[in-house]
Amino acid sequence: MPKGIAVDKQGRIKERTAMSDTNLLLTITVVVFFILYLSAVFFLGGSFTKPQNFLNILNNNASLIVLSCGMSLVMITGGIDISVGAVTCLVCMVSAVNLEQQGGNMLTVILIGLGIGLAFGVIQGFLVAHLGIQPFIISLAGMFFAKGMTTIVSKEPVRVTNEGFLAVKETRIIVPGLGSANKAGEYIDAYVEVGVVIALLVVALLFCLLRWTKLGRSFYAVGGSNQSANMLGINVRRTKFLAHVLCGLLAGLGGILYFLHVGSGDVANGAGDEMNAIASSIIGGTLLTGGVGNVVGSFFGVLSLNTIKRIVSSLGFDEAWWSNITVAAMLCLFLVIQSVVLLRKSAGGKGKGTVEKK
Numbered sequence: 001m002p003k004g005i006a007v008d009k010q011g012r013i014k015e016r017t018a019m020s021d022t023n024l025l026l027t028i029t030v031v032v033f034f035i036l037y038l039s040a041v042f043f044l045g046g047s048f049t050k051p052q053n054f055l056n057i058l059n060n061n062a063s064l065i066v067l068s069c070g071m072s073l074v075m076i077t078g079g080i081d082i083s084v085g086a087v088t089c090l091v092c093m094v095s096a097v098n099l100e101q102q103g104g105n106m107l108t109v110i111l112i113g114l115g116i117g118l119a120f121g122v123i124q125g126f127l128v129a130h131l132g133i134q135p136f137i138i139s140l141a142g143m144f145f146a147k148g149m150t151t152i153v154s155k156e157p158v159r160v161t162n163e164g165f166l167a168v169k170e171t172r173i174i175v176p177g178l179g180s181a182n183k184a185g186e187y188i189d190a191y192v193e194v195g196v197v198i199a200l201l202v203v204a205l206l207f208c209l210l211r212w213t214k215l216g217r218s219f220y221a222v223g224g225s226n227q228s229a230n231m232l233g234i235n236v237r238r239t240k241f242l243a244h245v246l247c248g249l250l251a252g253l254g255g256i257l258y259f260l261h262v263g264s265g266d267v268a269n270g271a272g273d274e275m276n277a278i279a280s281s282i283i284g285g286t287l288l289t290g291g292v293g294n295v296v297g298s299f300f301g302v303l304s305l306n307t308i309k310r311i312v313s314s315l316g317f318d319e320a321w322w323s324n325i326t327v328a329a330m331l332c333l334f335l336v337i338q339s340v341v342l343l344r345k346s347a348g349g350k351g352k353g354t355v356e357k358k
Contacts, residue, residue: 021341025285026297028337032283033304036311044314051178052190057306062195063088063258067273068280068298069206070250075281076210077243078223078290079128079135083120084251084277086146088270091116091255093150096158096265105164113256114249120146121248129241143274150267158265168194169263195257202250206295219243223290279327280305283334289342304330 040048047053058065067084074081091113098104098112124142128135160166171194178190210216218239221229226236258270284301286293308330309323317323 021292022285022294022297025287025292025338025341026294026300029284029297029300029304029334033300033307036304036307040307040311040314044311046314048310048314050180051175052180052188053310055175055178055190055192055196057303057310058196058199059193060261061302061306062193062199063254063261063270064273064276064280065199065299065302066202066250066254066257067277068284068302069202069295070247070254071274071277072281072284072286072293072295072298073206073210073219073243073250074135074247075278075286075288076219076223076290076293077240078226079240079243080278080288081124081135081139081142081244081247081251082274082278083124083139083142083146084247084254085270085273085275086143086150087117087120087248087251088255088258088273089267090146090150090153091252092259092262092269093153093158093265093267095256095259096160097153099160099162099165100158105162106168109165109259110256113252113259115252117248117250117252117255118245119248120251121245124248125241125244128244129237129239135244147267154265155267157267160263160265166263169260173197193261195260198253198257202253203295203299210295215239215242220291223287223292225291276302276305279331282331282338285334285338287338287342292341 037048037054067088070084071081094116095104095109095112098108104112120142124135124138127133127138172191173194173196175190175192179188180190182188210219218229218234221232221234222236222239229236229239254273255270258273259265262269280301281293281298282288282301283304284294284297284299286298305327308326312323312326
């Protein structure tokens with residue numbers, strides 16, 4: 001059995017060490033985020049003191065939050081999906097062409113986004129789960145395919161002028177009590193975009209899925225050990241397949257949210273988002289080895305990742321490589337922390353049975 005997986009008299013999975021590891025890594029991520037942000041507020045001041053600055057992190061990264069949640073699901077099962085950024089780009093381009101050249105509307109955009117994401121999830125999930133092909137190779141092929149298809153749809157940027165779409169894009173949800181005065185002394189309400197609300201709902205739903213459903217517990221069991229999960233009667237292939245399907249759907253949804261934020265299709269849309277999603281998941285406490293992770297941690301991973309980028313920029317290091325170096329250092333730090341957790345698990349598991357039956 002994988003460490004942290006136990007069964008009761010009825011053979012149901014009980015949450016033990018794996019969930020405590022998840023909570024430990026989540027706590028570390030949350031603490032690091034608050035240290036970073038509060039340090040920026042007290043030592044840098046400026047825009048960091050205004051609530052809208054924090055809300056802008058959410059506005060600019062609603063899509064990445066959804067992508068990171070999908071990435072975490074796959075990583076918890078021991079897999080990975082590096083096609084999500086290219087799928088986001090493809091969804092944006094196809095949606096833009098549909099609105100501008102084919103008379104589409106928001107309903108067709110939603111169907112296109114979810115349809116593309118579902119197609120990638122089903123195909124890649126089948127190849128990984130049922131044919132046993134490495135998820136990195138399959139999703140790499142998916143990434144190249146999505147990038148190629150985006151270029152086929154349109155090589156040039158497509159800016160959307162559809163009034164119905166723009167009405168949704170420009171919708172602002174006021175957050176009471178968090179506004180601030182501008183330089184002219186005028187009070188400006190704090191707001192979030194529609195995509196932020198959707199992203200937060202996704203985080204909440206996936207948290208409930210992982211915490212309180214049989215499928216969610218199966219994700220952790222499969223990530224801990226395929227063989228042990230089989231012994232518990234879990235359909236490993238089906239579980240891996242569903243993880244990739246959900247990740248694909250979330251990539252499609254992430255593409256819709258990205259499109260709602262930028263309002264155009266471009267071959268550069270979503271560039272590097274797959275790496276940012278992986279980094280956010282790792283910073284959020286999802287182990288690359290599988291079996292441990294939490295979408296709430298991925299949410300805070302996104303916040304931490306973008307907070308450190310804003311801090312570096314505020315310090316005057318505007319060149320892109322400074323942000324990349326800082327993110328790399330932060331990622332290495334969390335990988336070291338995860339290694340320590342794994343060593344703790346190994347030490348704790350010596351001399352102990354990993355299946356508890358009463």
